[in-house]
Amino acid sequence: MLAHSPNGLMIRKLESIFPLSDEERQVLSELPIQVTAFRPDQDIVRVGDHPFQCCLVLQGFTCVYKLTAEGKRQIVAFHVPGDIPDLQSLHLKVMDNSVATVSPCTLGFIPHETLHDICNRYPRITAAFWRETLVDASIFREWMTGIGRREAYNRMAHLLCELKVRLEAVGLVEDGTFDLPITQAELADAVGASTVHVNRVLQELRADGLIRSKGTQVSILDWAGLKAAGDFDPLYLHRRRDGNA
Numbered sequence: 001m002l003a004h005s006p007n008g009l010m011i012r013k014l015e016s017i018f019p020l021s022d023e024e025r026q027v028l029s030e031l032p033i034q035v036t037a038f039r040p041d042q043d044i045v046r047v048g049d050h051p052f053q054c055c056l057v058l059q060g061f062t063c064v065y066k067l068t069a070e071g072k073r074q075i076v077a078f079h080v081p082g083d084i085p086d087l088q089s090l091h092l093k094v095m096d097n098s099v100a101t102v103s104p105c106t107l108g109f110i111p112h113e114t115l116h117d118i119c120n121r122y123p124r125i126t127a128a129f130w131r132e133t134l135v136d137a138s139i140f141r142e143w144m145t146g147i148g149r150r151e152a153y154n155r156m157a158h159l160l161c162e163l164k165v166r167l168e169a170v171g172l173v174e175d176g177t178f179d180l181p182i183t184q185a186e187l188a189d190a191v192g193a194s195t196v197h198v199n200r201v202l203q204e205l206r207a208d209g210l211i212r213s214k215g216t217q218v219s220i221l222d223w224a225g226l227k228a229a230g231d232f233d234p235l236y237l238h239r240r241r242d243g244n245a
Helices: 006-015 022-029 112-121 123-149 152-168 184-191 195-207 223-230
Strands: 034-038 043-045 053-059 062-067 073-079 098-101 105-111 177-179 211-214 217-220
Touching: 006 022, 006 053, 006 123, 022 112, 022 123, 053 112, 062 184, 073 123, 073 184, 105 112, 112 123, 123 152, 123 184, 152 177, 152 184, 152 195, 152 217, 152 223, 184 195, 195 211
Parallel strands: none
Antiparallel strands: 034 105, 043 098, 053 105, 062 073, 062 098, 177 217, 211 217
């Protein structure tokens, strides 16, 4: 059972980066959303597809990935509940990346035609969606910096910091603990390391007293220490502070 209504989750996420009026919230709350369950490791859209709808993550995690000619996968983003991982398909008619489920997922699908209609009628909603795509681009830049210039230990610490902040925005962190349904192989594809190296790095983070993990649950034990280890500054996530965007 969903902790939040599909529309309410989308509104909560957008309001973490953009101030919405009562009228705009009402319009978004009335958007028709078709809810569908997906298995883990299932493509939602693939490179070359011409989608006619956008997907909203309601439960679980998804990833954006690219494949090399040899079939090696690079995950370039994780998306959490409240995110719309293929929002760019509103204007880029051919997908240049693939989006897949990481865990069992519940997704909501919104037709492009419907989104175009409310964007034409409500310019500030257009601005909210535009800001959402700009934040995604900012995250891509940060990940590129990490893969190019940070060691695996620091990249992993940074990723855990990022996911905590993003999950907090939709109320999915409690006392520093959150669900992380991502395998070590998937983490390896995201941080550009081997699965063996990822396992070693996670052990080091636990040994240093920064995190605790049990199953898919991760607890941040030393937030300041984890931020320092990851060279993490949440500026690039562009969250609203004190009511300001």
